Amino acid sequence: MGEPVMVAPPKSPRPAWLARAKHLAAKFFVNDDTALIEVENVADVSADLRPLVENVCGALHTWTYVLFADHHQKGVIVVQRLPDASSLGICKIYVPPKSRNRGYGKLLMYKMEEFALSLGCSFVDLDAKPFDNSISGEALTRWYLNLGYEPLNLGTNHFQKKL
Numbered sequence: 001m002g003e004p005v006m007v008a009p010p011k012s013p014r015p016a017w018l019a020r021a022k023h024l025a026a027k028f029f030v031n032d033d034t035a036l037i038e039v040e041n042v043a044d045v046s047a048d049l050r051p052l053v054e055n056v057c058g059a060l061h062t063w064t065y066v067l068f069a070d071h072h073q074k075g076v077i078v079v080q081r082l083p084d085a086s087s088l089g090i091c092k093i094y095v096p097p098k099s100r101n102r103g104y105g106k107l108l109m110y111k112m113e114e115f116a117l118s119l120g121c122s123f124v125d126l127d128a129k130p131f132d133n134s135i136s137g138e139a140l141t142r143w144y145l146n147l148g149y150e151p152l153n154l155g156t157n158h159f160q161k162k163l
């Protein structure tokens with residue numbers, strides 16, 4: 001009988017996007033299957049999300065995060081540190097119609113609120129303006145109100161949340 005052969009434990013299968021995430025400065029892991037990944041190159045954004053971020057992805061002082069879940073890109077959010085530094089601005093948020101009403105939009109917002117706190121911000125600011133006709137202005141306003149955002153000046157689209 002020779003020495004027992006050491007057998008390495010089987011590696012748990014890792015989704016391909018997780019390996020890729022390491023190169024893309026992964027920032028917010030939610031669970032094994034869900035993460036927000038920072039992207040700097042529009043080519044890393046899936047075709048259905050790309051139109052929204054084409055002009056802003058990788059821009060100075062902005063961060064673009066793609067939400068990966070179930071091996072697919074489910075949504076995108078672009079945020080910006082505002083000049084007074086006490087606030088993080090939501091520039092864009094988008095969840096494609098086929099992925100809506102599953103909590104992905106909320107997850108993107110909550111993670112950015114955590115991010116704002118980690119940057120030392122006290123507020124999150126945004127303009128509640130529909131990106132396309134897949135959601136009405138009223139529905140979008142309701143959506144932000146439910147998340148705790150309040151209109152800053154009546155009659156404008158500017159909403160703010162105190163963290």
Ligand SMILES: CC(C)(COP(=O)(O)OP(=O)(O)OC[C@H]1O[C@@H](n2cnc3c(N)ncnc32)[C@H](O)[C@@H]1OP(=O)(O)O)[C@@H](O)C(=O)NCCC(=O)NCCS
Nearest residue numbers: 092093094095100101102103104105106130131132135139
């Ligand atoms: C706004 C948006 C990001 C929401 O994404 P989502 O993934 O569907 O949102 P969630 O699943 O997290 O939201 C769930 C909640 O919102 C409500 N909701 C979602 N879409 C709604 C709609 N069109 N009208 C009313 N309520 C809606 C759901 O009923 C649910 O409420 P509940 O938690 O009380 O049950 C998505 O609709 C979107 O991308 N819209 C177009 C992009 C856009 O105009 N962006 C705005 C600024 S650039």
